[in-house]
């Protein structure tokens with residue numbers, strides 16, 4: 001479904017990989033090894049060589065807006081550009097989703113400036129799902145969350161991926177999270193991406 005061929009950025013070795021429908025591929029590696037750069041290159045947010053295909057369609061053959069709507073990058077620190085939370089959403093957020101992530105029922109009416117780091121992260125995730133992406137590029141999606149909130153986010157993401165036939169590349173520093181959510185695991189080391197065996 002997602003095919004990355006010879007994707008090269010800065011002086012990292014070219015990356016080739018495939019992520020199948022319904023699959024979650026975890027990316028681990030020490031800080032500064034290039035995990036975020038990899039996700040940003042796949043989302044076409046930074047200059048790169050090589051090509052990325054979604055269901056056989058090359059990124060270079062469609063508009064950047066179309067690509068990023070389908071292949072969505074979630075930063076650990078999501079940006080907010082409107083004054084209120086709700087102005088960032090295209091559709092009403094189901095009350096059940098807010099409740100699952102322990103978010104207040106009225107939080108869409110809040111000013112963005114009042115949000116805690118954890119609220120920003122959980123709402124950033126809901127904003128991404130609001131666009132119904134096919135590929136989720138998740139950069140430490142639970143880095144600001146406590147254990148219970150992290151579990152709720154993992155459950156929601158896995159349910160979304162399964163029910164919509166999406167797929168994900170999931171960057172995490174948490175080995176237990178990688179074991180819970182991922183099948184295949186990859187590691188960034190020495191400017192190259194390697195498969196973690198066993």
Ligand SMILES: Nc1ncnc2c1ncn2[C@@H]1O[C@H](COP(=O)(O)OP(=O)(O)OP(=O)(O)O)[C@@H](O)[C@H]1O
Nearest residue numbers: 010029030031032033034035036037038171173188
């Ligand atoms: N435009 C750039 N030019 C040169 N180096 C860059 C550029 N952008 C990022 N870097 C460097 O590339 C390296 C990898 O950055 P990246 O954000 O991908 O790391 P990471 O593996 O996601 O780290 P962390 O786990 O700390 O989030 C860092 O040393 C960063 O300073």
